[in-house]
Amino acid sequence: MSANKWSLRDVIFIALIGVFFGFIFWAWAFGYNVIAAFLTPFGLSAYANDATLGPWLMAGPMAGFILRRPGASIIGETLGGTIEMVFGSQWGVMNVVSALIQGFGTELGFAVFGYRRWDKTSLSMSVITVTIVTFIWDLFRNGYADYSFGLLIGLFITRLISAAIFAGVIVYFTQKLVAKSGILEVNKNEVVS
Amino acid sequence: MVTHLKHISLSYGNTKILDDTTMSISHNSFNLLIGPSGSGKSTLLRIFAGLYPQLKGEVLVNDQAVTTLPANEKAKVVGFLFQDPDTQFVMKTPLDELIFTLENLQVHPSDIKQRATHALEFVGISDLTHQDIDTLSGGEKQKVALAIIVAMQSDFLLLDEPFANIDSQSRQDLLAKLKDLQIQGQTTILITDHDLHGYEPLVDHVWEIHHKKVATVSNFQNRILPEQNVHLQLPKEGVLQLKNFELLVGQRQLISISDLPLAPGGITLFTGANGTGKSSLFNALTRLKSYQGDILYIDQNIKKFNAAKYAKQVALIFQNAERQFLRMTIREEIALSMQHAQQPEKWSENVITRYLERLNLDGLQDHVVYQLSGGQKKKVQLLVMLIVGTPILLLDEPIAGLDTDSVRVVGEILREIADNGRQRFIIISHQLDQLRPIIDYHLHLSNRTLQYMEHFL
Amino acid sequence: MNPSVKFLLILIVSIELTFVLNYQVNVVVAIIAGIYLVFSKLSWKRYLLLIAMPILPVLGAWTSFTTFGSHEMAIIMMTRIVAYIFLGAAFSFTTDMILLLDTLEQKFRVPTTFVYGLRGALSFVPRVKQEVQTIRTAALMRGESLTFYSPQLFFKAILVSLRWSTRLAEAMASHGFTENAERTHFNTIVIKKRDWMMAISLLVILQCIIIYL
Numbered sequence: 043m044s045a046n047k048w049s050l051r052d053v054i055f056i057a058l059i060g061v062f063f064g065f066i067f068w069a070w071a072f073g074y075n076v077i078a079a080f081l082t083p084f085g086l087s088a089y090a091n092d093a094t095l096g097p098w099l100m101a102g103p104m105a106g107f108i109l110r111r112p113g114a115s116i117i118g119e120t121l122g123g124t125i126e127m128v129f130g131s132q133w134g135v136m137n138v139v140s141a142l143i144q145g146f147g148t149e150l151g152f153a154v155f156g157y158r159r160w161d162k163t164s165l166s167m168s169v170i171t172v173t174i175v176t177f178i179w180d181l182f183r184n185g186y187a188d189y190s191f192g193l194l195i196g197l198f199i200t201r202l203i204s205a206a207i208f209a210g211v212i213v214y215f216t217q218k219l220v221a222k223s224g225i226l227e228v229n230k231n232e233v234v235s
Numbered sequence: 236m237v238t239h240l241k242h243i244s245l246s247y248g249n250t251k252i253l254d255d256t257t258m259s260i261s262h263n264s265f266n267l268l269i270g271p272s273g274s275g276k277s278t279l280l281r282i283f284a285g286l287y288p289q290l291k292g293e294v295l296v297n298d299q300a301v302t303t304l305p306a307n308e309k310a311k312v313v314g315f316l317f318q319d320p321d322t323q324f325v326m327k328t329p330l331d332e333l334i335f336t337l338e339n340l341q342v343h344p345s346d347i348k349q350r351a352t353h354a355l356e357f358v359g360i361s362d363l364t365h366q367d368i369d370t371l372s373g374g375e376k377q378k379v380a381l382a383i384i385v386a387m388q389s390d391f392l393l394l395d396e397p398f399a400n401i402d403s404q405s406r407q408d409l410l411a412k413l414k415d416l417q418i419q420g421q422t423t424i425l426i427t428d429h430d431l432h433g434y435e436p437l438v439d440h441v442w443e444i445h446h447k448k449v450a451t452v453s454n455f456q457n458r459i460l461p462e463q464n465v466h467l468q469l470p471k472e473g474v475l476q477l478k479n480f481e482l483l484v485g486q487r488q489l490i491s492i493s494d495l496p497l498a499p500g501g502i503t504l505f506t507g508a509n510g511t512g513k514s515s516l517f518n519a520l521t522r523l524k525s526y527q528g529d530i531l532y533i534d535q536n537i538k539k540f541n542a543a544k545y546a547k548q549v550a551l552i553f554q555n556a557e558r559q560f561l562r563m564t565i566r567e568e569i570a571l572s573m574q575h576a577q578q579p580e581k582w583s584e585n586v587i588t589r590y591l592e593r594l595n596l597d598g599l600q601d602h603v604v605y606q607l608s609g610g611q612k613k614k615v616q617l618l619v620m621l622i623v624g625t626p627i628l629l630l631d632e633p634i635a636g637l638d639t640d641s642v643r644v645v646g647e648i649l650r651e652i653a654d655n656g657r658q659r660f661i662i663i664s665h666q667l668d669q670l671r672p673i674i675d676y677h678l679h680l681s682n683r684t685l686q687y688m689e690h691f692l
Numbered sequence: 693m694n695p696s697v698k699f700l701l702i703l704i705v706s707i708e709l710t711f712v713l714n715y716q717v718n719v720v721v722a723i724i725a726g727i728y729l730v731f732s733k734l735s736w737k738r739y740l741l742l743i744a745m746p747i748l749p750v751l752g753a754w755t756s757f758t759t760f761g762s763h764e765m766a767i768i769m770m771t772r773i774v775a776y777i778f779l780g781a782a783f784s785f786t787t788d789m790i791l792l793l794d795t796l797e798q799k800f801r802v803p804t805t806f807v808y809g810l811r812g813a814l815s816f817v818p819r820v821k822q823e824v825q826t827i828r829t830a831a832l833m834r835g836e837s838l839t840f841y842s843p844q845l846f847f848k849a850i851l852v853s854l855r856w857s858t859r860l861a862e863a864m865a866s867h868g869f870t871e872n873a874e875r876t877h878f879n880t881i882v883i884k885k886r887d888w889m890m891a892i893s894l895l896v897i898l899q900c901i902i903i904y905l
């Protein structure tokens with residue numbers, strides 16, 4: 043894949059990752075609702091929001107960390123959110139906005155290293171940036187600003203753990219499999235006269 | 236006008252596929268390209284389609300250097316019909332896809348409708364104009380793809396095993412249409428196929444890839460298998476049973492049957508035209524698709540089994556081989572199957588080596604499965620599922636795209652295992668001739684009902 | 693209303709609601725969106741869904757904010773959730789995505805590579821659910837069970853995405869699609885002046901409501 047121009051194949055590929063994750067997100071919304079329902083009687087549904095966020099953050103780092111190019115995270119996550127909306131979700135158009143912000147958060151982590159490092163460090167950084175960015179967004183979006191400081195710390199840590207597992211560890215191991223299979227390099231690159 | 240390859244060599248990494256090949260195709264002719272699996276037929280077509288611009292040598296189609304043309308110019312010169320009917324379309328309906336294509340070629344909007352309609356008429360699918368492409372059968376999709384090429388008015392048609400998943404009626408229809416197109420439309424055609432039936436009256440030249448070069452074939456007739464009639468028994472029992480069974484897609488009923496045994500001991504060949512619902516039945520049998528009525532496995536409703544346990548009884552060989560893979564190399568795939576093999580004692584190191592040799596896969600053990608040729612993938616897929624050894628194995632077009640030698644070996648292997656009583660097979664295939672020698676029963680699907688046949692139609 | 697105008701309108705309103713701390717505004721927006729939905733003649737299943745969807749999140753917001761936050765905030769969040777859901781439905785239940793993409797191509801000059809790349813991916817949406825199920829069954833038949841957090845499952849999903857995208861890109865190229873080249877248009881999209889006027893007036897009315905409430 044070329045360094046800066048987006049080819050048709052890249053766009054379809056990344057949008058399809060979005061489709062798959064859109065579906066998995068969409069299915070995950072049921073999981074979210076079950077967990078939320080369980081925590082609601084205890085007034086803890088705020089924790090549900092943070093604990094279950096991880097899977098929704100995956101499309102961005104998946105696209106970014108596998109394709110390893112600027113913009114992939116933000117585009118991947120946004121397309122994922124868009125397609126989740128097409129599947130029909132309880133958050134509607136806000137899916138696109140949230141996804142854009144989540145993708146931006148992930149993108150930031152890779153941008154910090156000038157898109158030159160693609161390893162555990164930059165992936166970890168993207169987990170941290172996405173946690174911070176989405177958390178700031180939720181101060182407005184979900185009225186977190188109204189919560190006490192102690193609760194905010196608890197929520198932040200919960201969110202960081204969820205992001206680390208899904209947008210970090212799982213993405214890391216998936217990328218390893220992809221790299222090993224060589225499916226990204228086949229065809230043109232290997233063909234010689 | 237000149238259409239040729241000159242001094243083309245191509246390697247994938249360190250493996251040489253073509254070595255200083257030259258091939259010249261006469262204008263407005265019908266060409267067939269044959270050769271064993273993995274010999275480089277698809278590769279050769281892709282070179283003609285200008286997909287490898289980095290190669291040295293010369294690729295000309297009707298005097299034009301295709302590798303340097305942009306896609307919208309190229310489409311007018313070469314049209315490509317792919318093997319997989321499912322991944323060729325972006326739009327919802329055939330008409331939309333035609334409009335999309337003609338817009339790409341910058342045809343004036345006022346001419347688009349007329350050219351699209353004409354193409355649909357030429358291929359004889361005007362009644363599919365507005366149908367959802369998702370609901371078309373494989374054969375119908377290939378016809379739509381052909382209509383698009385007609386509308387593009389491409390000079391040179393490349394077809395890579397376009398009939399591998401197509402029933403014989405559709406295949407004959409399509410071949411006749413292609414011949415029309417060649418003669419009326421002044422089109423040059425290059426097609427690859429493993430099944431040589433029906434080509435004799437049509438082709439002008441037959442080519443073969445041999446020792447990394449392309450050569451013409453002279454004794455073509457001798458290679459076509461003679462037809463023969465076989466009488467078969469009707470089964471009395473079966474470990475699977477359909478009871479008041481009904482299969483629907485959307486509003487459409489695919490299959491309706493009150494009582495039928497499936498998977499009698501041995502090998503059952505399962506046929507039916509494209510889109511009649513064969514793959515759908517397999518999906519129902521493996522619980523991938525919902526259905527009405529009951530499916531019994533040894534007198535027990537299959538819905539009562541837990542998923543993991545049932546998967547150890549009835550397994551499926553997917554039409555698409557890559558779906559079956561879970562590891563990276565052939566060696567790892569085999570090791571995984573060995574872990575869960577139901578009769579590991581039958582699969583000693585030696586036995587496996589022997590099978591790999593027979594299937595022409597030896598030496599490839601450390602090859603990444605995703606980078607094998609289409610035929611090689613299918614053979615690996617088959618082997619790993621045979622090692623798992625579920626009592627019933629459903630095979631969805633296992634020999635589509637295999638060369639004659641491989642088909643023979645696969646047939647022998649299936650026969651041996653069936654004769655040992657280790658597994659029962661049900662095989663979907665459109666390549667009847669090649670399976671005729673090895674089968675015990677023949678199940679046919681038509682008019683929404685399933686019936687065992689005493690001989691071939 | 694043209695989908696792109698509708699999208700912009702709903703997007704702006706949604707973002708605005710995020711920053712407005714007034715439950716009455718949320719209620720007004722929810723009612724307007726609700727009326728629009730009633731007039732859109734959806735299937736009864738969809739209406740049922742619209743009633744069911746807010747229940748859990750609204751309850752969740754209520755308990756969280758009455759326990760840890762303030763009473764006012766609880767009411768704002770509950771009404772906001774309903775407004776979001778109705779606004780979202782007013783777009784996604786009533787809009788033809790294809791028309792939206794056509795508009796983006798012709799009117800907003802979004803690169804065709806993106807427009808048709810997305811369209812290609814969309815054409816696979818109906819197959820995705822089946823594909824995920826197939827991947828899991830294929831693994832079961834080899835004695836492995838893939839959970840929704842196993843890298844294997846994601847790897848296969850990526851593999852399928854890659855295969856489909858490669859094939860589809862080739863097929864599109866063979867149908868003459870050239871990245872970001874000129875194309876003709878069989879159906880020309882026009883955005884009516886009326887649509888813009890309508891959207892702008894709705895926005896102005898909303899601003900007035902925000903100021904006066």
Ligand SMILES: Nc1ncnc2c1ncn2[C@@H]1O[C@H](COP(=O)(O)OP(=O)(O)OP(=O)(O)O)[C@@H](O)[C@H]1O
Pocket residue numbers: 228229232247248252270271272273274275276277278279606607608609610611636637638
């Ligand atoms: N992208 C690739 N990278 C490495 N090797 C490849 C690649 N594509 C094909 N090959 C190898 O090149 C050889 C020729 O492949 P090709 O697909 O052209 O064969 P084919 O004659 O079309 O076979 P089949 O009849 O099975 O379709 C095969 O041995 C295959 O393993």
Ligand SMILES: Nc1ncnc2c1ncn2[C@@H]1O[C@H](COP(=O)(O)OP(=O)(O)OP(=O)(O)O)[C@@H](O)[C@H]1O
Pocket residue numbers: 369370371372373374400402484485489507508509510511512513514515516
């Ligand atoms: N989701 C769907 N909606 C509507 N029709 C569908 C759907 N899925 C499949 N079909 C249709 O159901 C029919 C049966 O499909 P199936 O794949 O089982 O056929 P088949 O007998 O295996 O054909 P082939 O020989 O081409 O593989 C086809 O006409 C197909 O277009």
Ligand SMILES: [Mg+2]
Pocket residue numbers: 276277278395609
């Ligand atoms: Mg081939």
Ligand SMILES: [Mg+2]
Pocket residue numbers: 513514515554
């Ligand atoms: Mg089938």
